[in-house]
Amino acid sequence: MSYQQYMPYFAKDDRYSKMPYRRCGRSGLKLPLLSLGLWHNFGDITPFRTQQAILRTAFDNGITHFDLANNYGPPYGEAERNFGIHMERDFRPYRDEMIISTKAGYDMWKGPYGNDGSRKYLMASIDQSLLRMKLDYVDIFYHHRPDDGTPIEETMGALYDIVKSGKALYAGISNYNPDQTKRAIACMKDMGMHMLIHQPNYNMFNRGIEHGLSDVCREEGVGIMAFGPLAGGRLTGRYLNGIPEDSRAIHDPRFLRASDINENLLKTTRALNEIAAARGQTLAQLALVWALRDPVVTSALIGASKPEQVLENVKALDNMTLSSEELAAIDAILKSR
Ligand SMILES: NC(=O)c1ccc[n+]([C@@H]2O[C@H](COP(=O)([O-])OP(=O)(O)OC[C@H]3O[C@@H](n4cnc5c(N)ncnc54)[C@H](OP(=O)(O)O)[C@@H]3O)[C@@H](O)[C@H]2O)c1
Numbered sequence: 384m385s386y387q388q389y390m391p392y393f394a395k396d397d398r399y400s401k402m403p404y405r406r407c408g409r410s411g412l413k414l415p416l417l418s419l420g421l422w423h424n425f426g427d428i429t430p431f432r433t434q435q436a437i438l439r440t441a442f443d444n445g446i447t448h449f450d451l452a453n454n455y456g457p458p459y460g461e462a463e464r465n466f467g468i469h470m471e472r473d474f475r476p477y478r479d480e481m482i483i484s485t486k487a488g489y490d491m492w493k494g495p496y497g498n499d500g501s502r503k504y505l506m507a508s509i510d511q512s513l514l515r516m517k518l519d520y521v522d523i524f525y526h527h528r529p530d531d532g533t534p535i536e537e538t539m540g541a542l543y544d545i546v547k548s549g550k551a552l553y554a555g556i557s558n559y560n561p562d563q564t565k566r567a568i569a570c571m572k573d574m575g576m577h578m579l580i581h582q583p584n585y586n587m588f589n590r591g592i593e594h595g596l597s598d599v600c601r602e603e604g605v606g607i608m609a610f611g612p613l614a615g616g617r618l619t620g621r622y623l624n625g626i627p628e629d630s631r632a633i634h635d636p637r638f639l640r641a642s643d644i645n646e647n648l649l650k651t652t653r654a655l656n657e658i659a660a661a662r663g664q665t666l667a668q669l670a671l672v673w674a675l676r677d678p679v680v681t682s683a684l685i686g687a688s689k690p691e692q693v694l695e696n697v698k699a700l701d702n703m704t705l706s707s708e709e710l711a712a713i714d715a716i717l718k719s720r
Contacts, residue, residue, distance in 0.1 A: 389472065392473040392474075394439075398442065398445050401700065402415045402417070402445025402447075402697065403416050403700060404416070405606075405681045405682065407580055407681045408603075408606035409577065409604025410553070410579055410606070414447075414606070414681050415446050416675055417682065417683055417699075418446060418449070418450055418685070419438070419448070419450070419685060419686075420449075420610065420686050421449065421455055421462040421466060421686075422452070422455050423631060423635055424437065424687065424688045425455065425461070425462035425465050426456035426457040426458065426465070427461050428635060429688075436689075437687050437688075437690050438469050439473065440690035440693045442481075444694065446693070446697070447480055447481055447482055448481070448483075449466070449481065449482070449483050449484070450484045450608070450610075451466060451512070451516070452485055452486040452525075453487050454491045457637075459492075460491075463512055464516075466483075466515075467515055467517040470517055471517060478518075481522075484524070485523075486525035487505050487512075487524075487525075488527025488530065488558075489528060500526055500533035500538040501530075501533050502541040505538065505545065506544070506545070509521075509524055509545050509550050510550075513550060519549075520549055520550055520552060522553060523551060523579060524542065524545050524546070524553075525554075525555040526538055526555075526556050526557065526567075527557050528559075529556075529563045531563075539554075539570040539574070540574070542554040542571070543576050546576065553580065554571065554576065554578060554579060555580040555608075556582070557582035557583070557610075558582070559581065559583075561595035561596045564581060564596060564605075565599055565603075568603050568605060577604070578603070578605050579605065580607070580681070581596070581606070581607055581608070583609065584609075584611045585607070585610070585611070585612065585680065586612045586618055586670060586674055587614070587670060587717055588717075589614070590717075592607065592609075597680075606679075606682075607680045608682050609680045609683050610684040611684070612671055612674035612683040612685060613667055613670050613686075615631060615639040615686075616631050616632070617643070618652065618655070618670035619665070619666055619667035619670070619692075620667065622649070622652070623649070623652060651717070652666060654716045655713065656669075658712055658716075662709070665695060667692070667696055668695065671683050671685070672705060673713060
């Protein structure tokens with residue numbers, strides 16, 4: 384994009400008029416009910432202008448939290464690099480209004496020190512992430528997935544030191560099971576630090592956290608950042624009438640393939656869509672309200688490929704109440720899948 388084409392950004396004055404914020408577990412930090420993740424649509428296969436429009440729309444609508452990881456792209460690191468450019472151009476004056484997170488834990492660079500949960504990997508990765516994003520600190524630094532091959536004291540010790548050094552304000556974990564979560568929280572507690580947040584996958588198709596994890600988080604005062612509440616787009620209207628060319632299943636099928644959009648899925652989503660329509664909502668909106676129905680879930684972490692999706696999703700928050708009849712009907716549909 385040339386300099387001439389760049390339109391300066393001024394955040395909307397009314398950006399805090401609609402979005403509710405929930406306290407993240409037992410902490411002082413409030414997070415928006417919807418957060419935006421940059422896993423897809425912020426690498427080198429998405430036009431810069433589209434990325435810019437998504438980020439601006441999100442911030443203008445009260446989405447203050449942006450979630451990244453070292454290896455988001457493609458290629459690895461590119462989402463953080465692009466986000467750094469958006470920060471410089473658009474968001475620098477708003478840094479204190481933003482919660483930016485990143486993570487390390489999956490494959491990132493070659494050799495034995497670019498993966499898993501060692502102190503060596505985490506310490507190097509946070510420095511690389513800050514450089515790419517042109518930031519002095521991130522708000523939340525996560526260990527991205529459990530690594531039973533590394534002592535929990537080593538991984539949590541690295542998170543602790545990253546927070547103590549000021550490179551992150553809070554520590555989090557992602558994809559840890561209930562037992563691993565308990566051990567990680569206890570380890571942090573022994574060092575005198577509170578685990579802020581857990582980031583698990585949670586949506587109508589993956590209710591895993593309901594079997595132990597959400598109770599652990601509730602008891603320990605740890606917030607839940609529910610990632611993938613729309614099941615990558617399957618819990619939206621995206622695929623109800625075929626597979627659009629510009630959908631994830633076609634243009635970036637790394638984790639969602641066209642073959643995943645099958646008759647069985649459509650039978651379920653059509654039935655769910657009827658419940659949504661009766662509420663005056665879209666399927667995406669119903670899926671978000673459902674994911675947020677238990678306050679232990681601090682925020683639903685969505686992705687978006689266009690600003691219109693962000694707007695539709697934010698509108699979900701206009702009607703957050705689900706009746707017991709609606710919940711029972713949803714359960715019955717999900718059980719019959
Ligand atoms: N911790 C982890 O291990 C982990 C793993 C995965 C993700 N995450 C985090 O979670 C974030 C979200 O993941 P996700 O992108 O899979 O989440 P998602 O919200 O379940 O799916 C997002 C996709 O749904 C579609 N969509 C969104 N709103 C829509 C609407 N209103 N109408 C129609 N379609 C809509 C878009 O698909 P199209 O692109 O087809 O338009 C969009 O790209 C990631 O960016 C990342 O920050 C974390």
